[in-house]
Amino acid sequence: MTRSHIVIVGAGFGGLSAATRLAGADVDVTVIDRRNYHLFQPLLYQVATAGLSPAQIASPIRAILRRAANVRVILGKVTGVDNGRRTVIVEGGTLEERRIAYDYLVLATGARHSYFGRDEWEAAAPGLKKIDDATGIRRRILTAFERAEAAQSAERRRQFLTFVVIGGGPTGVEMAGAIAELARVALRHDFRNIDPREARVVLVEAGPRLLAAFSPRLSEAARRSLKRLGVEVRLGARVSQCDAEGVMIGTESTRERLQSATIIWGAGVAASSAAHWLGAEKDHNGRVMVGPDLSLPGHPEIFCIGDTAHALDTDGKPLPGLAPVAKQQGAYVAKVLRARIADRAAPKPFHYRGWGTMATIGRRAAVADFGWVKIDGTLAWLLWGLVHVSFLIGFRNRIVVMLDWLWSYVTFQSGARLITGPGSH
Amino acid sequence: MTRSHIVIVGAGFGGLSAATRLAGADVDVTVIDRRNYHLFQPLLYQVATAGLSPAQIASPIRAILRRAANVRVILGKVTGVDNGRRTVIVEGGTLEERRIAYDYLVLATGARHSYFGRDEWEAAAPGLKKIDDATGIRRRILTAFERAEAAQSAERRRQFLTFVVIGGGPTGVEMAGAIAELARVALRHDFRNIDPREARVVLVEAGPRLLAAFSPRLSEAARRSLKRLGVEVRLGARVSQCDAEGVMIGTESTRERLQSATIIWGAGVAASSAAHWLGAEKDHNGRVMVGPDLSLPGHPEIFCIGDTAHALDTDGKPLPGLAPVAKQQGAYVAKVLRARIADRAAPKPFHYRGWGTMATIGRRAAVADFGWVKIDGTLAWLLWGLVHVSFLIGFRNRIVVMLDWLWSYVTFQSGARLITGPGSH
Numbered sequence: 001m002t003r004s005h006i007v008i009v010g011a012g013f014g015g016l017s018a019a020t021r022l023a024g025a026d027v028d029v030t031v032i033d034r035r036n037y038h039l040f041q042p043l044l045y046q047v048a049t050a051g052l053s054p055a056q057i058a059s060p061i062r063a064i065l066r067r068a069a070n071v072r073v074i075l076g077k078v079t080g081v082d083n084g085r086r087t088v089i090v091e092g093g094t095l096e097e098r099r100i101a102y103d104y105l106v107l108a109t110g111a112r113h114s115y116f117g118r119d120e121w122e123a124a125a126p127g128l129k130k131i132d133d134a135t136g137i138r139r140r141i142l143t144a145f146e147r148a149e150a151a152q153s154a155e156r157r158r159q160f161l162t163f164v165v166i167g168g169g170p171t172g173v174e175m176a177g178a179i180a181e182l183a184r185v186a187l188r189h190d191f192r193n194i195d196p197r198e199a200r201v202v203l204v205e206a207g208p209r210l211l212a213a214f215s216p217r218l219s220e221a222a223r224r225s226l227k228r229l230g231v232e233v234r235l236g237a238r239v240s241q242c243d244a245e246g247v248m249i250g251t252e253s254t255r256e257r258l259q260s261a262t263i264i265w266g267a268g269v270a271a272s273s274a275a276h277w278l279g280a281e282k283d284h285n286g287r288v289m290v291g292p293d294l295s296l297p298g299h300p301e302i303f304c305i306g307d308t309a310h311a312l313d314t315d316g317k318p319l320p321g322l323a324p325v326a327k328q329q330g331a332y333v334a335k336v337l338r339a340r341i342a343d344r345a346a347p348k349p350f351h352y353r354g355w356g357t358m359a360t361i362g363r364r365a366a367v368a369d370f371g372w373v374k375i376d377g378t379l380a381w382l383l384w385g386l387v388h389v390s391f392l393i394g395f396r397n398r399i400v401v402m403l404d405w406l407w408s409y410v411t412f413q414s415g416a417r418l419i420t421g422p423g424s425h
Numbered sequence: 426m427t428r429s430h431i432v433i434v435g436a437g438f439g440g441l442s443a444a445t446r447l448a449g450a451d452v453d454v455t456v457i458d459r460r461n462y463h464l465f466q467p468l469l470y471q472v473a474t475a476g477l478s479p480a481q482i483a484s485p486i487r488a489i490l491r492r493a494a495n496v497r498v499i500l501g502k503v504t505g506v507d508n509g510r511r512t513v514i515v516e517g518g519t520l521e522e523r524r525i526a527y528d529y530l531v532l533a534t535g536a537r538h539s540y541f542g543r544d545e546w547e548a549a550a551p552g553l554k555k556i557d558d559a560t561g562i563r564r565r566i567l568t569a570f571e572r573a574e575a576a577q578s579a580e581r582r583r584q585f586l587t588f589v590v591i592g593g594g595p596t597g598v599e600m601a602g603a604i605a606e607l608a609r610v611a612l613r614h615d616f617r618n619i620d621p622r623e624a625r626v627v628l629v630e631a632g633p634r635l636l637a638a639f640s641p642r643l644s645e646a647a648r649r650s651l652k653r654l655g656v657e658v659r660l661g662a663r664v665s666q667c668d669a670e671g672v673m674i675g676t677e678s679t680r681e682r683l684q685s686a687t688i689i690w691g692a693g694v695a696a697s698s699a700a701h702w703l704g705a706e707k708d709h710n711g712r713v714m715v716g717p718d719l720s721l722p723g724h725p726e727i728f729c730i731g732d733t734a735h736a737l738d739t740d741g742k743p744l745p746g747l748a749p750v751a752k753q754q755g756a757y758v759a760k761v762l763r764a765r766i767a768d769r770a771a772p773k774p775f776h777y778r779g780w781g782t783m784a785t786i787g788r789r790a791a792v793a794d795f796g797w798v799k800i801d802g803t804l805a806w807l808l809w810g811l812v813h814v815s816f817l818i819g820f821r822n823r824i825v826v827m828l829d830w831l832w833s834y835v836t837f838q839s840g841a842r843l844i845t846g847p848g849s850h
Contacts, residue, residue, distance in 0.1 A: 074575060
């Protein structure tokens with residue numbers, strides 16, 4: 001009997017968790033990803049706001065799986081799945097063959113931004129999912145200050161110094177806080193014609209409060225912390241127009257134009273194309289509906305995890321799109337597969353053990369919601385740092401990020417204020 | 426009387442050295458650069474070979490000059506000089522005005538690659554001057570290993586595992602050594618189908634020896650060290666053809682085709698367009714011929730320094746294109762200008778105090794030529810590291826780079842193996 005072949009598409013939190021837990025098992029594993037690195041997305045906003053360098057929050061997938069002799073890694077872009085012939089179709093990458101056969105398939109392809117059908121807004125309001133998104137946003141933010149410094153009219157100066165962040169979830173809150181802090185702290189003495197502290201940072205949220213996944217008390221704490229940093233928070237404000245010169249926002253009664261050269265999208269996410277590849281049933285966010293063991297109904301050999309899947313917890317509630325959920329799902333699928341291959345009884349349905357959620361706002365300002373206890377301020381901020389550093393992959397990254405944070409905290413300087421990439425000369 | 430206005434174009438070693446030494450003087454200074462950061466070019470090859478991150482060897486110009494209240498910084502691309510009206514023409518940058526008037530002008534615009542009239546080779550054989558060059562070359566090198574891993578034929582595999590570096594100066598020697606080491610050390614356990622140690626690194630030099638600026642004994646030491654790392658050194662070999670599939674090299678008697686997917690250009694440099702802007706006399710590398718005080722003959726208000734200038738030392742010998750020369754010239758011009766403005770006597774003609782030159786090859790292998798003493802091996806390598814770290818701008822960068830090197834040395838891993846940028850998905 002030949003060994004089973006498990007193909008895992010995507011090396012994010014879910015895919016990597018499955019792969020590492022299949023290391024050493026009596027199976028062949030292939031991990032396919034479009035990129036050669038695993039990205040620690042929760043800290044990506046710090047790259048976008050010049051706090052960290054890309055290499056500090058990304059590790060080569062090969063290096064992570066180096067010792068797993070039964071796991072191979074392929075750099076390639078999956079464009080489809082043939083679930084009849086049990087093959088994955090790969091394009092664009094380095095692979096010369098086009099199809100890879102599988103016995104079991106784990107789809108952990110994550111999510112991308114959703115512009116709610118207004119994809120034309122993307123050019124003016126980029127989102128934050130990849131490293132190149134982050135260095136691109138960093139370029140926009142830093143260039144806006146440069147243009148403000150060089151502007152000839154007060155009106156233009158104001159436009160360049162206005163930053164609009166759309167979406168009051170963790171990404172939006174963290175971005176808005178970090179931009180305000182960059183302007184008020186790190187860039188403080190850098191210019192001659194402008195005072196960066198005059199920068200106007202507007203956080204626009206359509207719902208009635210920030211951080212809807214947290215308790216109302218913490219939402220309010222986040223709003224207050226942002227206000228203290230000088231961020232204007234607009235709740236109940238929906239974006240109706242978005243272009244290179246600014247956004248139009250409407251609250252119930254009023255419509256208002258915000259002239260801004262730098263707009264950042266932190267609003268919707270939509271699952272990747274996995275549901276489309278499988279021809280499977282999906283929810284309104286494009287996530288594949290999966291059963292209690294995370295497999296596709298009618299296809300016990302196909303699993304979807306993380307942001308790719310719409311899964312219900314044992315209490316019947318849908319699972320949130322969080323890194324710990326994806327990680328635990330990856331580990332769970334590995335367990336299911338190990339049992340299946342060894343002909344052992346299947347494990348109990350997937351259940352998520354949530355420890356809590358956190359978001360950071362700025363220097364000594366964060367919120368943490370553990371269910372049984374809700375904290376904000378300095379303690380939450382320290383905890384946030386500790387947890388995020390400890391989950392970084394690679395001992396070196398942990399050390400270097402910690403040193404970088406300590407350094408920035410002490411010196412009020414940020415580390416990676418480089419304008420690089422296309423169009424930066 | 427209004428204060429004099431000094432415009433410095435370029436914030437490399439020369440320009441920055443002039444600017445910092447004019448801080449606090451009774452003049453207004455404007456520094457114009459196309460980029461928002463000063464780049465420590467001697468370590469750029471380590472970014473290209475995945476050892477360091479861009480932010481570790483680059484510092485924002487504004488941050489460096491933050492405390493110099495009489496110095497302003499402009500992000501912009503100079504496209505010309507009107508020496509009649511004493512204005513600099515700026516384009517493409519953030520500036521809305523197009524012309525900046527000067528009383529004194531310092532051109533420190535550096536050099537770019539020269540393909541000796543074969544500019545069509547650039548696409549296949551990129552050079553290394555900017556951060557985006559370095560991350561682009563890093564992407565090419567890492568992708569080549571990925572493609573080799575996925576290749577279907579032994580021939581393709583060999584092509585992807587062949588790296589050709591053109592030019593046996595410090596850049597070429599350091600690049601070739603670093604690629605060989607990356608393959609033999611850091612990537613060693615990362616692949617399943619290939620053994621990265623089989624990578625073939627060929628260093629092609631048209632002249633009779635490597636590192637022509639060093640003593641013949643050190644050239645030979647460098648060649649031996651490279652050989653020990655597995656690098657094939659081809660001396661007296663001229664490149665006659667260069668395309669995406671490989672290069673054609675010819676020695677006196679033979680012509681040989683090297684099939685390679687990754688070619689790196691470390692050969693010629695040519696000065697930037699300064700001579701063209703000024704309509705000035707230039708040497709065959711495009712450098713402006715300047716007088717003993719580094720000013721343009723007939724234009725005592727215009728100075729050229731660093732790679733922009735062809736200057737003679739007090740002994741009549743032309744000065745080499747080295748970072749320390751540029752730095753000392755920047756400091757010298759600042760002194761000349763301070764004297765001029767204060768109506769003091771002009772300083773003596775520029776004289777370069779050279780301490781020596783160094784190049785590194787790999788782990789515990791480097792050469793250092795101090796004139797009176799020539800060393801190679803571990804001691805030269807340690808010295809090289811010490812000197813390069815100490816010249817990095819920013820205390821944090823020094824610490825972080827040192828830790829990174831220490832870490833890589835101890836763990837045999839390299840830090841920034843990320844494939845990013847256009848085309849990397």
